[in-house]
Amino acid sequence: MTRPTLPQGTxxxxxxxxxxxxxxxDTIRRIFELYGYQPLETPAMENLDTLMGxxxxxxxxxxxxxxxxxxxxxxxxxxxxxxxxxxLTGKNDPNLTERALRYDLTIPFARYVAMxxxxxxxxxxxxxxxxxxxxxxxxxxxxxxxYQCDADVVGSSSLINEVELASIYQTAFQRxxxxxxxxxxxxxILAALAEIxxxxxxxxxxxxxxxKLDKIGMEKVRAELxxxxxxxxxxxxxxxxxxxxxxxxDKLATLQNIFAATPSGLSGIRDLESILxxxxxxxxxxxxxxxxxxxxxxxxxxxxxxxxxGSIGGGGRYDxxxxxFGVPGIPGVGISFGVDRIYDVMEEARLFPEDVQTGTKVxxxxxxxxxxxxxxxxxQQLRAADIPAEVYHESAxxxxxxxxxxxKGIPFAVIIxxxxxxxKTAKLKDLRDGRQTELSFEELILTFTHK
Amino acid sequence: MTRPTLPQGTxxxxxxxxxxxxxxxDTIRRIFELYGYQPLETPAMENLDTLMGxxxxxxxxxxxxxxxxxxxxxxxxxxxxxxxxxxLTGKNDPNLTERALRYDLTIPFARYVAMxxxxxxxxxxxxxxxxxxxxxxxxxxxxxxxYQCDADVVGSSSLINEVELASIYQTAFQRxxxxxxxxxxxxxILAALAEIxxxxxxxxxxxxxxxKLDKIGMEKVRAELxxxxxxxxxxxxxxxxxxxxxxxxDKLATLQNIFAATPSGLSGIRDLESILxxxxxxxxxxxxxxxxxxxxxxxxxxxxxxxxxGSIGGGGRYDxxxxxFGVPGIPGVGISFGVDRIYDVMEEARLFPEDVQTGTKVxxxxxxxxxxxxxxxxxQQLRAADIPAEVYHESAxxxxxxxxxxxKGIPFAVIIxxxxxxxKTAKLKDLRDGRQTELSFEELILTFTHK
Numbered sequence: 001m002t003r004p005t006l007p008q009g010t011x012x013x014x015x016x017x018x019x020x021x022x023x024x025x026d027t028i029r030r031i032f033e034l035y036g037y038q039p040l041e042t043p044a045m046e047n048l049d050t051l052m053g054x055x056x057x058x059x060x061x062x063x064x065x066x067x068x069x070x071x072x073x074x075x076x077x078x079x080x081x082x083x084x085x086x087x088l089t090g091k092n093d094p095n096l097t098e099r100a101l102r103y104d105l106t107i108p109f110a111r112y113v114a115m116x117x118x119x120x121x122x123x124x125x126x127x128x129x130x131x132x133x134x135x136x137x138x139x140x141x142x143x144x145x146x147y148q149c150d151a152d153v154v155g156s157s158s159l160i161n162e163v164e165l166a167s168i169y170q171t172a173f174q175r176x177x178x179x180x181x182x183x184x185x186x187x188x189i190l191a192a193l194a195e196i197x198x199x200x201x202x203x204x205x206x207x208x209x210x211x212k213l214d215k216i217g218m219e220k221v222r223a224e225l226x227x228x229x230x231x232x233x234x235x236x237x238x239x240x241x242x243x244x245x246x247x248x249x250d251k252l253a254t255l256q257n258i259f260a261a262t263p264s265g266l267s268g269i270r271d272l273e274s275i276l277x278x279x280x281x282x283x284x285x286x287x288x289x290x291x292x293x294x295x296x297x298x299x300x301x302x303x304x305x306x307x308x309x310g311s312i313g314g315g316g317r318y319d320x321x322x323x324x325f326g327v328p329g330i331p332g333v334g335i336s337f338g339v340d341r342i343y344d345v346m347e348e349a350r351l352f353p354e355d356v357q358t359g360t361k362v363x364x365x366x367x368x369x370x371x372x373x374x375x376x377x378x379x380q381q382l383r384a385a386d387i388p389a390e391v392y393h394e395s396a397x398x399x400x401x402x403x404x405x406x407x408k409g410i411p412f413a414v415i416i417x418x419x420x421x422x423x424k425t426a427k428l429k430d431l432r433d434g435r436q437t438e439l440s441f442e443e444l445i446l447t448f449t450h451k
Numbered sequence: 452m453t454r455p456t457l458p459q460g461t462x463x464x465x466x467x468x469x470x471x472x473x474x475x476x477d478t479i480r481r482i483f484e485l486y487g488y489q490p491l492e493t494p495a496m497e498n499l500d501t502l503m504g505x506x507x508x509x510x511x512x513x514x515x516x517x518x519x520x521x522x523x524x525x526x527x528x529x530x531x532x533x534x535x536x537x538x539l540t541g542k543n544d545p546n547l548t549e550r551a552l553r554y555d556l557t558i559p560f561a562r563y564v565a566m567x568x569x570x571x572x573x574x575x576x577x578x579x580x581x582x583x584x585x586x587x588x589x590x591x592x593x594x595x596x597x598y599q600c601d602a603d604v605v606g607s608s609s610l611i612n613e614v615e616l617a618s619i620y621q622t623a624f625q626r627x628x629x630x631x632x633x634x635x636x637x638x639x640i641l642a643a644l645a646e647i648x649x650x651x652x653x654x655x656x657x658x659x660x661x662x663k664l665d666k667i668g669m670e671k672v673r674a675e676l677x678x679x680x681x682x683x684x685x686x687x688x689x690x691x692x693x694x695x696x697x698x699x700x701d702k703l704a705t706l707q708n709i710f711a712a713t714p715s716g717l718s719g720i721r722d723l724e725s726i727l728x729x730x731x732x733x734x735x736x737x738x739x740x741x742x743x744x745x746x747x748x749x750x751x752x753x754x755x756x757x758x759x760x761g762s763i764g765g766g767g768r769y770d771x772x773x774x775x776f777g778v779p780g781i782p783g784v785g786i787s788f789g790v791d792r793i794y795d796v797m798e799e800a801r802l803f804p805e806d807v808q809t810g811t812k813v814x815x816x817x818x819x820x821x822x823x824x825x826x827x828x829x830x831q832q833l834r835a836a837d838i839p840a841e842v843y844h845e846s847a848x849x850x851x852x853x854x855x856x857x858x859k860g861i862p863f864a865v866i867i868x869x870x871x872x873x874x875k876t877a878k879l880k881d882l883r884d885g886r887q888t889e890l891s892f893e894e895l896i897l898t899f900t901h902k
Binding site for chain 1: 454455456457458461462463464465466469470473481484485486487489490491492493494495496497498500501512513515516517518520522523528531532535538539540541547548549550552562563565566567572574577582584586595596604607609611612614618622729776777810811817823824827831834837838839840841842844845854855858859
């Protein structure tokens with residue numbers, strides 16, 4: 001038997017990593033709850049029908065499909081072969097694969113809302129923290145299994161939701177101690193820009209090009225716009241737009257002039273004014289476009305400012321979440337936290353609190369049967385007082401027991417030998433500074449329970 | 452577009468259910484940590500190789516396999532067709548499916564230990580709480596996606612581990628307030644019984660028959676043993692064994708007589724004596740067999756005593772976890788919690804604490820723009836004090852806002868109209884008893900933060 005391996009693009013999370021990830025997710029989860037968002041969990045598998053056609057042609061190719069069971073049953077073989085030929089030509093066939101793995105959390109959420117909208121109290125504010133799977137080519141920072149962490153509210157057009165989601169971002173990154181810039185822009189402003197550049201059909205060309213400004217710079221964005229068929233006057237308008245500077249209020253004033261005769265622009269400006277009045281800590285970034293076509297209102301992006309890791313969150317308003325599942329007219333707005341990148345930022349800047357790693361607080365050494373039985377009784381008292389404690393599993397050399405404590409990062413050792421057993425005392429050793437004290441059993445328990 | 456559905460055997464968990472499940476899992480997780488067990492998470496997908504052949508012929512059929520991507524690429528088509536024909540004949544072929552979904556948590560854990568044993572501090576005590584997938588025929592209480600919740604320690608033969616795992620069971624079910632009987636038996640005692648009945652080769656026949664005693668009764672067990680080729684004398688010995696009664700100590704004394712000349716039996720008795728001395732709350736149940744062949748020492752099973760739901764946990768000691776992955780000689784012992792059944796027991800007996808459902812504590816009514824802006828400021832103060840609060844998303848009729856609070860189970864409403872806005876006061880209404888008080892903004896905040 002050869003040594004086993006992991007599938008490409010997947011990861012094991014050992015104890016240290018699980019604890020750090022849990023710290024991030026618990027922090028965010030608590031804030032979602034503070035804002036009245038409620039937890040939802042959907043299955044890892046969805047019907048293939050539910051997922052196909054929702055993520056564009058490229059996305060469809062990255063969906064992991066699950067092979068039906070029983071393909072070789074005599075009564076299925078012919079159907080299976082036919083289905084397989086269909087799949088080879090790029091089609092889907094439920095006779096080969098009925099199910100597929102969750103590709104994101106938004107479509108399963110939409111499916112849930114479509115199935116349950118009669119029973120839900122709208123607006124429905126839900127959060128969801130679960131893994132998703134994508135058959136992407138693995139590379140640094142890109143995995144085939146990764147967690148998404150989303151909060152969305154559906155059934156409300158009120159801007160209160162935008163204000164609250166922005167506040168959730170602010171609170172979360174404050175509690176995680178990550179310095180961030182939370183950017184906002186509005187799809188209607190980009191739509192108005194497209195309008196004054198000759199028509200709504202230019203919107204995608206413009207947003208795709210603008211989206212690259214950060215990476216490729218103004219000159220190349222201009223070249224791309226020309227390539228995409230915009231004329232010099234139009235490109236000049238876009239350049240003017242992209243160069244608007246100053247405070248949020250300055251920018252809004254300039255926009256007001258540019259879009260004075262463009263109703264969609266004015267409507268976007270009004271939304272932004274109203275949002276920024278309540279949450280002035282946002283940065284109005286007119287170059288923010290966000291790739292996804294389904295956004296229709298405010299859009300958000302969060303950047304960690306003191307690292308090169310880039311975007312660690314994003315979201316926005318969309319008009320019609322569940323229309324594709326036969327339930328039209330439910331608008332929504334949502335944000336997402338990039339858990340893996342947040343982890344990397346915190347690791348890089350050493351932002352995890354020290355106590356995130358404290359599992360076991362104290363190791364009782366094992367110096368024989370009677371001694372370890374006494375130790376076990378004390379350990380049970382500590383555990384009853386909610387203090388993680390262990391007895392070393394067997395009587396062994398001190399060295400070995402110290403090493404176990406060290407490798408597990410346990411800060412205290414308690415030594416009860418035959419002498420101590422008679423006097424009902426214990427040696428307590430602080431493994432970080434080596435200091436040792438002798439205590440009665442009662443004092444020992446109190447030392448930990450009163451800390 | 453037809454209304455979407457869920458794949459057979461899978462479930463959505465809405466807010467109420469997620470909260471209750473989280474209560475169960477957090478309770479158990481905390482106890483694992485108290486005993487020095489550390490968290491591990493493995494990927495949903497494993498290489499098909501890692502899983503195949505580990506769960507018996509029936510198990511292998513229930514593994515969900517993931518279709519490779521790019522089967523139809525011109526350079527792959529021939530290989531794909533050949534692979535598919537292999538799969539139709541019941542073989543596995545990595546050219547069609549390289550990966551499969553996790554079927555349990557034990558094999559991925561073994562794979563992890565085999566890959567990392569040089570870096571691990573042995574004994575390694577790990578817990579793991581993740582979903583698994585099985586292509587079983589769905590039926591009441593049996594799902595295709597369900598959580599397992601396991602704690603195992605590997606690299607130690609010490610009975611301290613059995614004692615601690617039994618204590619984990621006891622503490623967990625005490626904290627969950629589920630009355631249980633925690634049963635123990637020992638594989639060596641069953642092996643000794645097989646020995647005095649004519650040989651080790653009878654062990655499986657005997658355990659399979661004994662395992663059914665609960666369901667089919669002594670007469671039918673006797674019939675089955677005869678069917679399985681045991682003679683009258685042997686069946687009589689087994690009957691005698693199964694009728695041993697009395698306290699744990701009585702039973703051990705009787706066993707001592709029966710197995711006086713059977714070393715494996717004596718060794719099992721010594722283990723049980725040693726374990727029961729530390730954790731006398733266990734019930735020695737000599738009819739307990741547990742189906743899985745890989746157990747070699749103590750075995751456990753937990754039954755909820757005040758319901759018909761049956762076993763809600765089980766486990767035992769095994770000799771060689773990672774041998775199948777090329778790393779022999781690592782013994783272990785572990786237990787498992789049946790999360791879905793624990794949920795059902797707690798639901799049936801109404802054991803979930805009431806506050807498990809409190810998401811939002813107070814809803815501020817929305818009576819217009821200026822009023823809701825003021826409400827938002829107060830809500831932000833409450834959230835900063837870690838109290839979940841909401842402003843209703845739009846100015847709407849009282850009825851609608853009350854109904855939202857009711858459907859979401861929010862216990863308090865705060866009403867700030869234009870009069871209250873001027874006087875900086877608020878009406879606080881307890882929605883459970885209808886009582887209403889008028890408070891200044893400061894008093895309102897204090898009411899919640901000092902509760």
